[in-house]
Amino acid sequence: MNIFPEERDLPEGRHQLLKEFVMTALQDESKQAKPRRKLLRAGVLAPVLGLAAAAAVAFPLMFGGTPAFAVAKNADGTITITINEAKDPEALEADLKRMGYNIVVDYLPRGKKCATRPRGENWLSKEEAPLAVFPPTVETDGFQIDPQQIKPGQTGVLEFAVDDDPKPGGVVAAIWARVSNSPVAPCDLVDGAAPLGD
Numbered sequence: 001m002n003i004f005p006e007e008r009d010l011p012e013g014r015h016q017l018l019k020e021f022v023m024t025a026l027q028d029e030s031k032q033a034k035p036r037r038k039l040l041r042a043g044v045l046a047p048v049l050g051l052a053a054a055a056a057v058a059f060p061l062m063f064g065g066t067p068a069f070a071v072a073k074n075a076d077g078t079i080t081i082t083i084n085e086a087k088d089p090e091a092l093e094a095d096l097k098r099m100g101y102n103i104v105v106d107y108l109p110r111g112k113k114c115a116t117r118p119r120g121e122n123w124l125s126k127e128e129a130p131l132a133v134f135p136p137t138v139e140t141d142g143f144q145i146d147p148q149q150i151k152p153g154q155t156g157v158l159e160f161a162v163d164d165d166p167k168p169g170g171v172v173a174a175i176w177a178r179v180s181n182s183p184v185a186p187c188d189l190v191d192g193a194a195p196l197g198d
Contacts, residue, residue, distance in 0.1 A: 028077050071095050074138050082142030086162035101147040103156035104185040110163060110173075114187035119157065122181035131156055132177035143175050155180045159187070 001017075068085040068093050081092070086107050093105040106114065126132075133144040143160075150156040160174040 013092075035155040068092075069095075070142070073099075073100070074144070076137060077148050078133055078137060078144050078146045078183055080136075080138060080140045080142045080144050081158075082140070083162070085162060086160075087172050089160075096147075099147075101156065102150060102154070102157060102183050103145075103147065105158045105160070107160050107162045108187075108189070110161070111191060111193070112189045113192040114159070114185075115190040116185040116188065119187065120155070120182050120184040124154075124179045126178070126183065129154075129179035131158075131179050132175055143172070143177075145177055153181070155182075155184045157184055 029133065032154065048100055066084050066088050068083070070080075070082045070084070071092070072080045073084075074080060079096075079101075083092075086109070089105045089107045093103065096103045108114070129149040131145050131147075131149045133146050136144040138144060144157075145158070157176070157178050157180060160172050161174040161176075
């Protein structure tokens, strides 16, 4: 038994419409299966490749490159500060303030010093408030400080003598770490040797 009507049983013109419908459906299907590929012209491709190369260089710096500095709390309450690149002391100072420490941070490039000396009054001696920990109590590549030496109302000051063109592992040459009982003037850099030893 044949459930499909014979071709001759279709009404007039219906056969032609059915053929056109089937052919259109087959053509649409073949267009979807094999999309036509367009090749990029060299004028469009060059900037795209340039952007891709720039992104490849920037990506490690933004996500996982070496940070300019690192701050780590130690079990004994001290902090280790490692400076990998001598830039943006304000960011280091902001991180220390977020941790609850009133510490001013300045980088002094070779041949520079702070214009205002002394930057504050009523400095505590190294014996009264040993802010810098020498020798370090933890093995570290950075500098260790004891922020517990800074009491309420006092200001800690860290001046790092930095090298603009460092040798590997030598970004910071020295540290001056003191505590003041009074506010501290901002560091305006001028020519001269940084007096980090006093």
